[in-house]
Amino acid sequence: MAWDEWEQLKADAATRSTQMQLNQYPADSGGGTPGADASADLKSDKRAWVKAGDGIKGLAEPIGPALTKLEDGQTGLDDAAGCQSAAAQKELYTSWSKYVRNVRERCKSLAGLLESSGHDLSKTDESLKSELDAIKSKYTDTQAVGGQSKER
Numbered sequence: 001m002a003w004d005e006w007e008q009l010k011a012d013a014a015t016r017s018t019q020m021q022l023n024q025y026p027a028d029s030g031g032g033t034p035g036a037d038a039s040a041d042l043k044s045d046k047r048a049w050v051k052a053g054d055g056i057k058g059l060a061e062p063i064g065p066a067l068t069k070l071e072d073g074q075t076g077l078d079d080a081a082g083c084q085s086a087a088a089q090k091e092l093y094t095s096w097s098k099y100v101r102n103v104r105e106r107c108k109s110l111a112g113l114l115e116s117s118g119h120d121l122s123k124t125d126e127s128l129k130s131e132l133d134a135i136k137s138k139y140t141d142t143q144a145v146g147g148q149s150k151e152r
Helices: 003-017 036-040 046-060 063-072 084-119 125-138
Strands: none
Touching (some): 046 084, 084 125
Protein backbone atom coordinates (compact mmCIF):
# COMPACT_ATOMS: atom_id res chain seq x y z
CA MET A 1 0.00 0.00 0.00
CA ALA A 2 1.44 3.33 -1.03
CA TRP A 3 1.84 6.15 1.45
CA ASP A 4 -0.60 8.40 -0.44
CA GLU A 5 -3.23 5.66 -0.43
CA TRP A 6 -2.80 5.22 3.35
CA GLU A 7 -3.17 8.96 3.93
CA GLN A 8 -6.34 9.00 1.80
CA LEU A 9 -7.85 6.12 3.80
CA LYS A 10 -7.13 7.92 7.08
CA ALA A 11 -8.67 11.15 5.76
CA ASP A 12 -11.80 9.31 4.58
CA ALA A 13 -12.18 7.60 7.97
CA ALA A 14 -11.81 10.91 9.80
CA THR A 15 -14.47 12.51 7.58
CA ARG A 16 -16.93 9.68 8.22
CA SER A 17 -16.45 9.67 12.00
CA THR A 18 -17.05 13.36 12.64
CA GLN A 19 -20.83 12.94 12.49
CA MET A 20 -21.27 10.14 15.01
CA GLN A 21 -24.90 9.22 15.62
CA LEU A 22 -26.47 7.20 18.40
CA ASN A 23 -29.80 5.52 17.67
CA GLN A 24 -29.99 7.42 14.40
CA TYR A 25 -30.19 10.81 16.10
CA PRO A 26 -27.76 13.52 15.01
CA ALA A 27 -25.04 14.60 17.39
CA ASP A 28 -26.03 17.36 19.81
CA SER A 29 -24.79 20.63 18.43
CA GLY A 30 -25.85 22.75 21.38
CA GLY A 31 -24.76 23.20 24.96
CA GLY A 32 -25.10 19.67 26.23
CA THR A 33 -28.83 19.19 26.70
CA PRO A 34 -30.43 17.14 23.96
CA GLY A 35 -33.31 18.54 22.01
CA ALA A 36 -36.87 17.76 23.01
CA ASP A 37 -37.30 15.41 20.06
CA ALA A 38 -34.39 13.20 21.08
CA SER A 39 -35.21 13.07 24.81
CA ALA A 40 -38.91 12.45 24.18
CA ASP A 41 -38.06 9.08 22.63
CA LEU A 42 -35.68 8.05 25.42
CA LYS A 43 -37.14 5.07 27.22
CA SER A 44 -36.03 3.24 30.33
CA ASP A 45 -37.46 0.00 31.59
CA LYS A 46 -38.32 0.20 35.27
CA ARG A 47 -38.20 -3.59 35.52
CA ALA A 48 -34.57 -3.62 34.33
CA TRP A 49 -33.55 -1.24 37.13
CA VAL A 50 -35.46 -3.24 39.74
CA LYS A 51 -33.97 -6.49 38.40
CA ALA A 52 -30.47 -5.02 38.66
CA GLY A 53 -31.22 -3.96 42.24
CA ASP A 54 -32.54 -7.43 43.07
CA GLY A 55 -29.41 -8.98 41.59
CA ILE A 56 -27.17 -6.84 43.78
CA LYS A 57 -29.37 -7.56 46.79
CA GLY A 58 -28.97 -11.26 46.01
CA LEU A 59 -25.22 -10.83 46.40
CA ALA A 60 -25.72 -9.55 49.95
CA GLU A 61 -27.95 -12.42 51.13
CA PRO A 62 -25.34 -15.21 51.45
CA ILE A 63 -22.99 -12.89 53.34
CA GLY A 64 -25.02 -13.30 56.56
CA PRO A 65 -24.36 -17.06 56.82
CA ALA A 66 -20.73 -16.47 55.81
CA LEU A 67 -20.33 -14.02 58.69
CA THR A 68 -21.83 -16.58 61.06
CA LYS A 69 -19.30 -19.19 59.90
CA LEU A 70 -16.52 -16.65 60.28
CA GLU A 71 -17.61 -15.90 63.86
CA ASP A 72 -18.00 -19.62 64.65
CA GLY A 73 -14.42 -20.15 63.56
CA GLN A 74 -13.29 -17.84 66.34
CA THR A 75 -14.60 -20.15 69.07
CA GLY A 76 -11.88 -20.99 71.56
CA LEU A 77 -9.52 -18.18 70.53
CA ASP A 78 -10.06 -16.01 73.58
CA ASP A 79 -6.76 -14.58 74.73
CA ALA A 80 -3.97 -14.43 72.18
CA ALA A 81 -1.42 -12.79 74.47
CA GLY A 82 1.07 -15.66 74.46
CA CYS A 83 0.84 -16.73 70.82
CA GLN A 84 1.86 -14.55 67.89
CA SER A 85 -0.04 -16.61 65.30
CA ALA A 86 -3.24 -16.38 67.37
CA ALA A 87 -2.76 -12.63 67.70
CA ALA A 88 -2.22 -12.32 63.95
CA GLN A 89 -5.28 -14.48 63.31
CA LYS A 90 -7.40 -12.29 65.59
CA GLU A 91 -6.18 -9.17 63.78
CA LEU A 92 -7.01 -10.77 60.44
CA TYR A 93 -10.44 -11.84 61.68
CA THR A 94 -11.23 -8.31 62.84
CA SER A 95 -10.20 -6.90 59.48
CA TRP A 96 -12.15 -9.45 57.43
CA SER A 97 -15.22 -9.20 59.62
CA LYS A 98 -15.34 -5.44 59.07
CA TYR A 99 -14.66 -5.82 55.36
CA VAL A 100 -17.36 -8.45 54.81
CA ARG A 101 -19.93 -6.45 56.80
CA ASN A 102 -19.12 -3.39 54.68
CA VAL A 103 -19.47 -5.42 51.47
CA ARG A 104 -22.93 -6.54 52.60
CA GLU A 105 -23.98 -2.99 53.48
CA ARG A 106 -22.53 -1.66 50.21
CA CYS A 107 -24.56 -4.23 48.25
CA LYS A 108 -27.72 -3.29 50.13
CA SER A 109 -27.13 0.44 49.57
CA LEU A 110 -26.41 0.01 45.87
CA ALA A 111 -29.42 -2.30 45.44
CA GLY A 112 -31.68 0.29 47.04
CA LEU A 113 -30.27 3.03 44.84
CA LEU A 114 -30.80 0.98 41.66
CA GLU A 115 -34.34 0.05 42.65
CA SER A 116 -35.22 3.66 43.47
CA SER A 117 -33.70 4.78 40.17
CA GLY A 118 -36.15 2.48 38.43
CA HIS A 119 -39.05 4.02 40.30
CA ASP A 120 -37.87 7.62 40.06
CA LEU A 121 -36.35 8.13 36.62
CA SER A 122 -36.62 11.89 36.97
CA LYS A 123 -33.33 12.05 38.88
CA THR A 124 -30.58 13.92 37.14
CA ASP A 125 -27.30 12.24 36.32
CA GLU A 126 -25.60 14.54 38.82
CA SER A 127 -27.88 13.56 41.71
CA LEU A 128 -27.48 9.87 40.90
CA LYS A 129 -23.70 10.28 40.70
CA SER A 130 -23.63 12.09 44.05
CA GLU A 131 -25.57 9.22 45.65
CA LEU A 132 -23.16 6.68 44.15
CA ASP A 133 -20.20 8.75 45.37
CA ALA A 134 -21.70 8.81 48.88
CA ILE A 135 -21.87 4.99 48.86
CA LYS A 136 -18.31 4.80 47.54
CA SER A 137 -16.92 7.12 50.22
CA LYS A 138 -18.86 5.45 53.04
CA TYR A 139 -17.58 1.98 52.22
CA THR A 140 -13.91 2.48 51.44
CA ASP A 141 -11.78 -0.63 51.44
CA THR A 142 -9.90 -1.48 54.60
CA GLN A 143 -6.15 -1.17 54.79
CA ALA A 144 -4.17 -4.33 54.20
CA VAL A 145 -3.60 -6.31 57.38
CA GLY A 146 -0.84 -8.80 58.00
CA GLY A 147 2.46 -9.30 56.33
CA GLN A 148 3.88 -6.02 57.57
CA SER A 149 6.82 -6.31 59.88
CA LYS A 150 5.95 -5.05 63.31
CA GLU A 151 8.44 -3.82 65.81
CA ARG A 152 8.17 -6.15 68.77
